[in-house]
Amino acid sequence: MSVRNQVQLITYPDSLGGNLKALNNVLLTHFTDIFKGGVHILPPFPSSGDRGFAPKTYLEIEPNFGTWEDIRAIGENYDILIDVMVNHISRQSEYFQDFLKKGRKSKYADLFITLDKIWEDGKPKKEDIEKMFLRRPLPYSSYTIEETGEEEKVWTTFGKTDPSEQIDLDVKSEKVRELFTESFMNFKKQNVKIIRLDAVGYVIKKLGTNCFFVEPEIYEFLDWILELANSLDIELLPEVHSHYSIQYKLAKHGCWIYDFILPYRILDALFNKSSKDLLQYLKTRPHKQFTMLDCHDGIPIKPDLDDLIDTKEARKVVxxxxxxxxxxxLILSEEHKAHDGFDVHQIRCSYYSVLNCDDDAYLAARAIQFFAPGVPQVYYVGLLAGENDLENVRKTGEGREINRHNFTLEEIEKSLEKEVVQRLLKLIRFRNEYDAFNGEFTVLESAKDEIRLSWKRNEKNCTLLIDLKKYKSVIDYIDENGQASQYFI
Structure with missing residues (x-):
């Protein structure tokens, strides 16, 4: 299995029409030649929170979304990418529910990280916790065991509730590795081609460290799970939000990585009408990446762009x-904030809205993304040029809902009538079909308010020129008759 160098869709199982059957129909009706790179289906499993990211099991599909048969049906025409939350599982999972009942006598007890696995006496120490990269005020939660009435403290990196709904797994445990093996074997059976390792940076807990991407221990786990995936002909995509140097280490390790730097760099170039930093970045980044502009979370800033941006300038963009x-x-850990207090983890918005719903600016952003080496992913809201869903944020109190609108079939039809969406589909077709994108990439000399990028393979070549003053984009290319042609995006 190798990842296709073509455009891929990211969507929730219920965001394009309401369920997996509807998603398949929408793909086959409107997008047969669009997502040749595949479909990333955000967690379709039974889950107790975080819109799928607190999975109860990987062996079943949430009945409201459909069945494995529906997943296989999509997989007949599109490579499927699915998430595995390698760091945690739901508090409502049968495994943790059994632990809550029987405590240490549960056959699943070893799946979890009770605090005596970290501190010998089981008592957390403030000075150790202060070193950690925290995603909630404390990295553990307290639970009462039903049969004994005893309190057990268990590691919980994530979770908005207390106690948390997302229970960390002990990746050193044989039982956890058996769980992953069983899940991966099922994915193979269901024709899943790529697995995204969600929150993989947090899997190693080690005192004296920040408990994030702990080296060298992280590589032992990665090598184990890579070997498992390779044996089943499945590709892996580790998801790590961290200092860019860690991403580059993963790339050196032969892994696919996410380009979490590009979305901000493009935004900055378009806002400030200056290509300098973006082009410098495109010259030096690894090529084996998945690229994105928008996703179900937000546009990454800290820690992904630490040491790459001036926080005063970033504040203006924000x-x-x-x-x-x-x-x-925002970033929670004091020590991970910038010296001047800059603490923005992600900007949550629709990418179309943040560009002021300017069609030309939005298409310029997509053109840069598609010309950057890597596999381009287009989030479903961005595909339909969806705008900020402020009403949903108000209704739920969840800031990320701004870019998680669920489209009805009628709304999809309506969105497809928009000129900006038709222009985007045309650009995606060009990116999918033009052979030069399988060749050599060059960042060309560009004026400060221009972007010039090119691809060349044999007799095919294409050059993107963007005028940042007017957001006009044009591609000069050699057509199938060997003639010089122009495509005004």
Missing amino acids: DVCLERESNLS
Whole structure:
């Protein structure tokens, strides 16, 4: 199995029509030649929170979404990418429910990280916790065991509730590895081609470290899971939000990585009408990446761009985003904030809205993404040029809902009538079908307010020129008759 160098869709199982059957019909009706790179279906499993990211099991599909048969049906025409939350599982899973009942006598007890696995006496120490990269005020939760009435403290990196709904798994445990093996073998049976390792940076807990991407222990786990995936002909995509140097280490390790730097770099170039930083970045980044502009979370800033951006300049970009009704996810750990207090983890918005619903600016952003080496992913809201869903944020109190609108079949039809969407589909077809994208990439000399990128393979070549003053984009290319042609995006 090798990942196709073509455009891929990211969607929730119920966001395009309401369920997996509807998703398949929408794909076959409207997008047969669009998502040749595949479909990333955000967690379709039974889950107790975080919109699928607190899975109860990987062996079943949430009945409201459909069945494995529906997944296999989509897989007949599209490579399927699915998430595995390698760091945690749901509090409502049969495994943790059994532990809650029987405590240490549960046959599943070893799946979890009770605090005596970290501190010998089971008592957390403040000075150790202060070193950690925290995603909630404390990295553990307390639970009462039904049969004994005893309190057990268990590691929980994530979770908005207390106690948390997302229970960390002990990846050193044989039982956890058996669980992953069984799940991966099922994925193979269901024709899943790529697995995204969600939150993999948090799997190693080690005192004296920040408990994030702990080296060298992380590589032992990665090598084990890579070997498992390779044996089943499945590709892996580790998802790590961290300092870019960690991403580059993963790339050196032969892994696919996410380009979490590109979305901000493009935004910055378009806002400030300056290509300098973006082009410098495109010259030096690894090529084996999945690229994105938008996703179910937000546009990454810290820690992904630490040491790459001036926080004063970043603050100006963030302020423009806020004027355009974005909201922010902030860093919790004091030591991971910038010296000047800059603490923006992600900007949450629709990418179309943050560009002021300017069709040309939006298509310029997509053109840069598609010309950057890597597998381009298009999030379903971005596909339909969806705007900030402020009403949903108000209704749920969840800032990420700004970019998680569920489209009815009628709304999809309506969105497809928009000129910007038709222009985007045409651009995706060009990216999918033009052979030069399988060749050599070059960042060409460009004026400060221009972007010039090119691809060349044999007699085919294409050059993207973007005028940042007017957001006009044009591709010069050699057509199938060997003639020089122009495509105004």
